[in-house]
Amino acid sequence: MRFRLSFSFLFLFILALAGPVHALPAAPDTEAPAAETVHPDPLRRETPRSMVSGLIEALAELDYDRAAQYFDMPAATSNRQRMNAVSQARAFHALLDNGGSLKPFATLSNQASGRVDDDLPLDQENIGEVTVQDKKTPVLITRSEVDGQQVWRISSATLGQIAAATRRVPAGATGETAPQDEYLVAGAPVKDWGMLLGLGVMVFGGLWLVSALVVAAMRRLVTDSAASGIYRFFEAALPPASLLLAVAVFYTWAERLPVAIVARQTLLRYTGIVTVIALVWFGLRLVDAISELVIARMQRRQRRQIVSVVTLLRRTVKILLLVFSGIGILDTFGIDVTTGIAALGIGGIALALGAQKTVENLVGSVTVIADRPLQVGDFIKVGDVVGTVEDVGIRSTRIRTLERTIVTIPNGDLSARQIENFAARDRFLFNPTIAVTYATSSAQLQEALAIVRGVLADEEKIAESWRARLGGITDRAFNIDVFSYIDTAEFDVQVAVRENLLFTIYQRLEAAGIRLAHPSQTVVFQGDGQGKTEDGQGARAEHDAGSARPRLEKEERPGR
The missing domain is CATH 3.30.70.100 (Alpha-Beta Plaits)
Structure with missing residues (x-):
């Protein structure tokens, strides 16, 4: 039966990895309409996030023909229309480089339907803003059908507002003519990359130095730093907190720097990864600090079994933090992990069914530690087992019996049995x-x-x-x-x-001459003069309870 269950879960796991199950082909005599094959959009305009990512890639390569395809305008049918579209794409790029901004990558919707809680129509999204003549103009994208597909593009209304504003600006004021002698890296000048990276290093380095000085000052003020919970918390929290604060400052200041939108948006996108790393770093250090503080206290109280559970919980929390951080980083790169998570869920169910006794013992160990019916060194009785507790582990408890043997009892069974603790009595x-x-x-x-x-x-x-x-x-x-x-x-x-x-x-x-009684048995023999003494008294054989040899003595009472 167990083999069949394992085989069934393995089959379901393979089906989950293989993807959705397709319908079987129709019978030969049945006419079925041919299914229309839908190909993915080559420009990746299915979601607002992928659309912005594709637009930035086109601007980084200075491919304005491709960038124009992210605008909601009719397809160019003549060379004049194509040049007009390229000109608009170049002007839009210049506006983004000079005071314009796009929303960070992580805040953009990765759903085909976009956000539904932004107080905008369902087919519109706000992805940023540009500045023309000190006036902020929002950059809106709309969802429409192109070649039978629903795609997101910069709205025609936004393009019209930008075109009307740029017509009133003198030539060159929008920054369309960039210096030709600048060396570009990934579509942005080297000085822009250096300015942004220098800002990040300066902000994080300064905040990290401040946190290190605060921790050093607290170490001098605290008497016992190893046993101080406040010191351990600040020691664990300040370095990753300085990184999180540096990310927030970088987000704020990077928007105000006169740098290329490609460099700014690219670094802001991958700054989300730094945010995830900072959060995970904070979680890992906080878990270590709390667990080490608990372990130190439990060791002083000689409660070694709790140390084992704390160690297991620390490792479990760390693994979960790393898993969720990995999912967040993959999502930042645009990798869909939904199918993998579903497959891991089915595999986890199969693993849980196979390891149910292990899980039962683990839960039993937590119950034993929480309820505290016994501790290491206690003299106890569990069922027919009597002895001294030597160790309470994650899976089982070891008891040294009076015969000097070791009896191992699984914690799942131990938590369900009656435990008599002799060491807990006060008298x-x-x-x-x-x-x-x-x-x-x-x-x-x-x-x-x-x-x-x-x-x-x-x-x-x-x-x-x-x-x-x-x-x-x-x-x-x-x-x-x-x-x-x-x-x-x-x-x-x-x-x-x-x-x-x-x-x-x-x-x-x-x-005082008072005798203690002892167990005895009196047997009186009587008959026709047999067994009588000379004075007519009967003979009594008294048997001691601890001896098999009878002894005869006179009884001072008349026989019958």
Whole structure:
């Protein structure tokens, strides 16, 4: 049955990786319409994000013919129309380089339908703005059909506003004529790349230096830095926080620098990766700081089992952080990871079914640690197992028995069983039954009670709430029942106190001539004069409970 389940999940996993299942071909005698094949847009204009990315690539290559295809205008049918489109693309590029801006890559919608919560029509998106004559003009894109496909392009209304504004500007004021002797790298001048990278290094370096000085000052002020939670938090948080703050400052200042839109937009796009790295760096350092602080405290309390769980949780959180950061970075590069995540989900279900006992033991270990029914060093009883706990691990607990053997119990079973912890008791029960013989008179019985009470009263380790009473008259002895507690949590101490109490009681009873009863059995033989002594008394054979040899003694009562 397990093999069939594993095979089924493996089959589903392969189907998930293979993609959607297509319909089977129709029967030969059935006429089915031919399915129209839809090819992806070669300019990648399906989503606002991919459209902006393609436009930036075209501007970086100074390919204004291709850049013009991202404008919502009729297709050029003549050389004049083509030159007009190229001129508009060049002018738009110049406006972006001189005070214009586009939204960061991560904030643009990666859905074909665009954003629906931006208070714009469903077929419109705002991707940035340009400045003409100190007036901000939004850059809007619209979704329309081109060659049977829905694509996003810069709206004709935006192009009209830009064209009307640029017609009122003197020639060259829009920056259309760039110096021809500048060396370009990836479509932008080298000085622009240097200016942006220098800004990033300067901002991050300055903030990192400030954070290092703050941590050094706190280290001098804190007495025990290893045990200080505030210091550990700031030590872990300040370096990645300085990187996050540097990213925010870079976003703000980069928009104001007179640099090429290609360099600015490219660096702002990959600055999102730096943001993800900063967040993951902050999370990893914070997890390490918290776990090390908890481990140090637990080691001082000799709770080693919690150290194992904290270590496991730290590794798990780190793995999750790295996985989510990887997904965020892949999304920044435009890689769709939805199919991979679905496949991993099916594979995770199959793995969970195969490792359900391991998961059960892991949950059991967390339950044992949270409920704390036992700790390392405790003397416990679990079912038929009696011994000392040596280790509480992630999967199982090891117990050293009285025979000096090791018994390993899975934590899943341990958490569901009854656990008797002898180490957790605060005092020990002292509850002996003192039996005196029938030969004891009533006065001697009163004296025996007084002796037992006196011994209990003289012992300082006996708790105040004790009692010693004549508990019963059995067929063999008078029973004096003692109920008291030895007020100590140490096993060796209570053993010594118990021995001293019993020895003192016996010694005083012996000095008073009061004999303790012992288990015995009397057998009386009677018949026709056989087995009788000379004075007519019967012979009694008394058997000691601890001996197999009978002994005969005279009984001072007439035989029948």
